[in-house]
Amino acid sequence: MPAPTLRSLARELGLSRTTVSDALCGSLRVKAATAERVRAAAKAAGYERNPLTGAVMSQLRRSRTQQFRGVLAAVELVEDVRSEIAVRYNAALLAGISERASELGFNVERFVVGPQGVRIKRLDTILHTRGIQGVVLLPASGFPDLTALDWNRYTAVYTDYFIDHPPLHCVCSDHYRSMIALLRDLHERGYRRPGLFMEIPLSERLQYRWEGAFLAVQNAVPDIVAVPTLRLQEITRPSFEAWFRKYNPDVVIGHSPEAVTWMKSTGARLPKTHGFVCLNVLRTNGNCATLDLQTAELGARAAELVVGQLLHNELGIPTQPSLTTIPARLIDGPTLRSAPRQRNPRQQSPSTMPPTSNSPRPLSLQEA
Amino acid sequence: MPAPTLRSLARELGLSRTTVSDALCGSLRVKAATAERVRAAAKAAGYERNPLTGAVMSQLRRSRTQQFRGVLAAVELVEDVRSEIAVRYNAALLAGISERASELGFNVERFVVGPQGVRIKRLDTILHTRGIQGVVLLPASGFPDLTALDWNRYTAVYTDYFIDHPPLHCVCSDHYRSMIALLRDLHERGYRRPGLFMEIPLSERLQYRWEGAFLAVQNAVPDIVAVPTLRLQEITRPSFEAWFRKYNPDVVIGHSPEAVTWMKSTGARLPKTHGFVCLNVLRTNGNCATLDLQTAELGARAAELVVGQLLHNELGIPTQPSLTTIPARLIDGPTLRSAPRQRNPRQQSPSTMPPTSNSPRPLSLQEA
DNA sequence: CCGGAAAATTCTGACAGTCATTTTTTCTTC
DNA sequence: GAAGAAAAAATGACTGTCAGAATTTTCCGG
Incomplete structure (x- = not known):
C-alpha cells in the first residue's frame, strides 16, 4: 500500500485537500469537529506530512502571488528621557530593520510604549x-x-543582550569579541599598555563584556602591561586625569571622546605619544578611532530572524532563547598610529598575542 | 515582473516545460540546436532554477511511496587522533542536528575529511x-x-566559535554568559572565593571566554575574593594541589573532574568545606556539579540556520557572518552545597552581585 | 417565516520541476 | 510512397500551500 498523501486522505474523508491541510495545521478556518475527524483519520492512516515539500510549496505560493506579506512592529519602550546616543542607536537599528524587512516583503511600523506612548x-x-x-x-x-x-x-x-520577561531570542553586537580583536589590532600597532575606562552601570548592563575581554587579554598575553581599569559610576575629568597620570597607558579605550582633550591637557600628543579608541562610533564626530557596532546589520539580522519564524508559523516564546551577535568593525582615525612596516606580514608580532579571527595560526585543542 | 519560471520560459519559446527542463539539464533527448536556443533564452530572461524544488520533484517522481527528504552533510574534519570528549561532543551535536533536520524534512549524512576519510x-x-x-x-x-x-x-x-576560511555563520555555546550565570549561582550558595583552573590551549581556543567572565566578576563584585586563575599548558596534580593549598578557594571551577580527588587528598570535604563544578558535562560521570553545554540544542539551531538559508536559495559565503549562542545549563551535583534557606528569596544576597539572566533587578543604562 | 447580510466553513486553481509514458516528427529503407 | 525505426517533443501525475472564490450556516429585523 502506498503511503497516504494529503489527497488520498481527503478523498477518503470526502473533503478537499486544502481542508485536510488546514485541519492538520490547526488553522481556525476549519470547524473544530471536522479538524478532529481529519486528525483522527490521519493518525489512523499513518499519514505524515512531508515537511520539505510543504516548505517549498509555501515559498512558491507566496513568492508568486503576494508582493506584500505583512507588517512588523518595531517596539520601543521609553520610560523616561533617553540620551541622544540611545535615540541615534535605535534610529540606526530601525533603519536596518526596515531595509531588510522591506526586502523580505514586510513593512515596519514603529510603536512607542511608555509614558510618551x-x-x-x-x-x-x-x-x-x-x-x-x-x-x-x-x-x-x-x-x-x-x-x-x-x-x-x-x-x-530583542535587539540587545538579553531579556527575561519573557526570554526571547536576542540580536546584539559582539562586545567581547570586538574587544579581543581591537586589542589584537592595537598590539600589532605596537601598543603595550592599553588602558580602559568604563562607567559601572554600562558595564553591568553589558555583563562586563568589554572589561572581561580586556582583563582576559591583560592576563593572558605576557608582553601587555596590566593597567588597572578605571571603573566609576560616572567618569569625570579629574578622576580620569589622575588615573591617566598615574598609570600612563599608551592607548586609552573608553566611551567618552572627551578623553582625547583630557589626555592632551596632561601633555599627551595623539597619535604621537598616545592613542585613543572610542567604543561607540555614535558618540564621536569622526575625529578619533572608534568601533562601528554595525547597527544596521544588527537590525537586518533581527528582521531576518523574525520573518524566518513568521514564515514557519512559529509563534510564542522560544523553548531555548538564543543570542545572535555580529562583531564590531574598527574605524581608523587620527588618534591611532598605524602598524609598523613589516617585511613579512605574518611575523610582525611574534605570536605573543594569540590569534583572533584574522589570523590563520592554528590553535590546539578541540572543544571540550 | 515576476521571476521567470520553467513554464514561462517554455511558453516564450513555444516548447513544453519538459523540453526546457531537459535542455537545461543537458539531457541528450533534446536536439542540440534546441538546447542551445533554450539555454540562450534562459540566460537572457535571467532564469534561475530552484534546486530545492527540483530535488523535491525528482524524489517525488522517482519513489511514489517513500517519504522523500533533502540531505544535509555533517562534515567532520579529523586531522589526527581525537580525544574521547571531542568524539562524544561531536556525536551529541550530530544527534541534535539530525533530529531537527528530520523535522524540517532533511536527512543528515556524515562525512569525514582528513587522513581517515x-x-x-x-x-x-x-x-x-x-x-x-x-x-x-x-x-x-x-x-x-x-x-x-x-x-x-x-x-x-560552523558549530564552533569561529571560522575564517571561509567566514561562515557560527553556532556555539555561550561560554561567557554561562560563566557569569554560574558565578552568580555560586554566590547565591554562599561561595566567596571561587577559583578557576584552565589549560592555556583550550582557553585560547575559546578566546579566554571562561577566564574573561571569571576575571570580570572578580574585578567587579566587591565581596568576591580574587583567587588567581591557575593557567598552565597542562593541569597536573602537583601544580593543582600547590595552587589549591596556597589560595584555598572555597569552590573550584575547571574542566577536569579529577580535581575532586585532588581536593579531597589535601583534606577538603565536598560539599561540606569546598565545592567543585566541572565545565563540561561530557567529562563527568554524574558525580559532580557540571555545566550542560546544550549540545543537542546547538545542533538544532545549526540545522535550522542551514535549512532556512537553503529554502531561501541563499548559497555562498555570507556577507556578514554572525555568531549564534545558547547559554549552558547548570546541573546540580553532590559537589555543591545548596543555597541557604531564605526568608525572602529576593534578598538573600543583598545585591552585591549584579543581576544575570535570572534576576529581575533592573539595571541602569541604555546601550551606548 | 422570509429576505438578506454577515459569518463560518469549505473548495478551487495555480504554483514548480521531474520523469515514465505517450505522441508527434523525422529519417531510413525497400 | 508506405512501413518501420529512431529521434524529438509533449503529456500527465505527483507533492502541500495559500489567496480568493464559492458555498453553507447563522443571525436578525420585519
Whole structure:
C-alpha cells in the first residue's frame, strides 16, 4: 500500500485537500469537529506530512502571488528621557530593520510604549486588531518586562543582550569579541599598555563584556602591561586625569571622546605619544578611532530572524532563547598610529598575542 | 515582473516545460540546436532554477511511496587522533542536528575529511554529484581551512566559535554568559572565593571566554575574593594541589573532574568545606556539579540556520557572518552545597552581585 | 417565516520541476 | 510512397500551500 498523501486522505474523508491541510495545521478556518475527524483519520492512516515539500510549496505560493506579506512592529519602550546616543542607536537599528524587512516583503511600523506612548495592554490590542504577528523590540533602558503581552500571538526578537520577561531570542553586537580583536589590532600597532575606562552601570548592563575581554587579554598575553581599569559610576575629568597620570597607558579605550582633550591637557600628543579608541562610533564626530557596532546589520539580522519564524508559523516564546551577535568593525582615525612596516606580514608580532579571527595560526585543542 | 519560471520560459519559446527542463539539464533527448536556443533564452530572461524544488520533484517522481527528504552533510574534519570528549561532543551535536533536520524534512549524512576519510577536493565532488547543498561543519581542532570547496554551491554553518576560511555563520555555546550565570549561582550558595583552573590551549581556543567572565566578576563584585586563575599548558596534580593549598578557594571551577580527588587528598570535604563544578558535562560521570553545554540544542539551531538559508536559495559565503549562542545549563551535583534557606528569596544576597539572566533587578543604562 | 447580510466553513486553481509514458516528427529503407 | 525505426517533443501525475472564490450556516429585523 502506498503511503497516504494529503489527497488520498481527503478523498477518503470526502473533503478537499486544502481542508485536510488546514485541519492538520490547526488553522481556525476549519470547524473544530471536522479538524478532529481529519486528525483522527490521519493518525489512523499513518499519514505524515512531508515537511520539505510543504516548505517549498509555501515559498512558491507566496513568492508568486503576494508582493506584500505583512507588517512588523518595531517596539520601543521609553520610560523616561533617553540620551541622544540611545535615540541615534535605535534610529540606526530601525533603519536596518526596515531595509531588510522591506526586502523580505514586510513593512515596519514603529510603536512607542511608555509614558510618551501607549501602555503595554493597549499595544497588545493594537497589534492584535491590526493582525501584526512579528515584533522587533528595540533596546530599552533597564530590564523591560513585556510579559503582559499575549505571547502566543507573536514572534519577537530583542535587539540587545538579553531579556527575561519573557526570554526571547536576542540580536546584539559582539562586545567581547570586538574587544579581543581591537586589542589584537592595537598590539600589532605596537601598543603595550592599553588602558580602559568604563562607567559601572554600562558595564553591568553589558555583563562586563568589554572589561572581561580586556582583563582576559591583560592576563593572558605576557608582553601587555596590566593597567588597572578605571571603573566609576560616572567618569569625570579629574578622576580620569589622575588615573591617566598615574598609570600612563599608551592607548586609552573608553566611551567618552572627551578623553582625547583630557589626555592632551596632561601633555599627551595623539597619535604621537598616545592613542585613543572610542567604543561607540555614535558618540564621536569622526575625529578619533572608534568601533562601528554595525547597527544596521544588527537590525537586518533581527528582521531576518523574525520573518524566518513568521514564515514557519512559529509563534510564542522560544523553548531555548538564543543570542545572535555580529562583531564590531574598527574605524581608523587620527588618534591611532598605524602598524609598523613589516617585511613579512605574518611575523610582525611574534605570536605573543594569540590569534583572533584574522589570523590563520592554528590553535590546539578541540572543544571540550 | 515576476521571476521567470520553467513554464514561462517554455511558453516564450513555444516548447513544453519538459523540453526546457531537459535542455537545461543537458539531457541528450533534446536536439542540440534546441538546447542551445533554450539555454540562450534562459540566460537572457535571467532564469534561475530552484534546486530545492527540483530535488523535491525528482524524489517525488522517482519513489511514489517513500517519504522523500533533502540531505544535509555533517562534515567532520579529523586531522589526527581525537580525544574521547571531542568524539562524544561531536556525536551529541550530530544527534541534535539530525533530529531537527528530520523535522524540517532533511536527512543528515556524515562525512569525514582528513587522513581517515576523504580529501577536501573529493568531498567537493561527492557533495556536488549527490546534489547536497546544505553543510554543517562540526568543530575541528585548530582553525580549519575549507576554502578549497566551491562555496557558491553550498550554504554552511560552523558549530564552533569561529571560522575564517571561509567566514561562515557560527553556532556555539555561550561560554561567557554561562560563566557569569554560574558565578552568580555560586554566590547565591554562599561561595566567596571561587577559583578557576584552565589549560592555556583550550582557553585560547575559546578566546579566554571562561577566564574573561571569571576575571570580570572578580574585578567587579566587591565581596568576591580574587583567587588567581591557575593557567598552565597542562593541569597536573602537583601544580593543582600547590595552587589549591596556597589560595584555598572555597569552590573550584575547571574542566577536569579529577580535581575532586585532588581536593579531597589535601583534606577538603565536598560539599561540606569546598565545592567543585566541572565545565563540561561530557567529562563527568554524574558525580559532580557540571555545566550542560546544550549540545543537542546547538545542533538544532545549526540545522535550522542551514535549512532556512537553503529554502531561501541563499548559497555562498555570507556577507556578514554572525555568531549564534545558547547559554549552558547548570546541573546540580553532590559537589555543591545548596543555597541557604531564605526568608525572602529576593534578598538573600543583598545585591552585591549584579543581576544575570535570572534576576529581575533592573539595571541602569541604555546601550551606548 | 422570509429576505438578506454577515459569518463560518469549505473548495478551487495555480504554483514548480521531474520523469515514465505517450505522441508527434523525422529519417531510413525497400 | 508506405512501413518501420529512431529521434524529438509533449503529456500527465505527483507533492502541500495559500489567496480568493464559492458555498453553507447563522443571525436578525420585519
